[in-house]
Amino acid sequence: MAKLLLVEARFYDEFADALLEGAQQALEAQGHTHDTITVPGALEIPAAIALADQSGKYDAYVALGTVIRGETYHFEIVAGESARAIMALTLDGLAIGNGILTVENEEQARVRARRDEKDKGGEAAKAALALMSLRDLYS
């Protein structure tokens, strides 16, 4: 049994709830436990993971959030930099599943967040478990 940390950005509560449910269900179905922490937005997720990893408490991490394009370049920063930083942490040996939606509108987010549709939260949780297993296999 592994212990994971779900790091959620609750910028949009509706989608945050759906992503969290999907991730929680995926972990519980495989007998794993988890804690959940909340940050203001997707840009804060990588730092929260890095800080939490210093505790040594968690085997893997799941990043959950929704980034919806607005009128400015900020979408590229939030979407791109959160993904880049998560990838950097992953290449540094942390097992992280990236469930941060980067979408054009709320309808695209709704479909991808829901468990009974694309379930990106569950997908990210399973990705974290897969990386954790690979790390255990090769370490």
Ligand SMILES: Nc1c(NC[C@H](O)[C@H](O)[C@H](O)CO)[nH]c(=O)[nH]c1=O
């Ligand atoms: N526009 C979205 C944001 N923006 C906020 C940033 O993530 C960050 O919290 C702020 O820049 C302070 O550092 N965050 C999301 O998660 N989703 C968005 O659509």
Ligand SMILES: CC(=O)[C@@H](O)COP(=O)(O)O
């Ligand atoms: C992804 C964002 O930061 C975006 O939602 C912000 O909207 P805007 O670009 O219109 O300020």
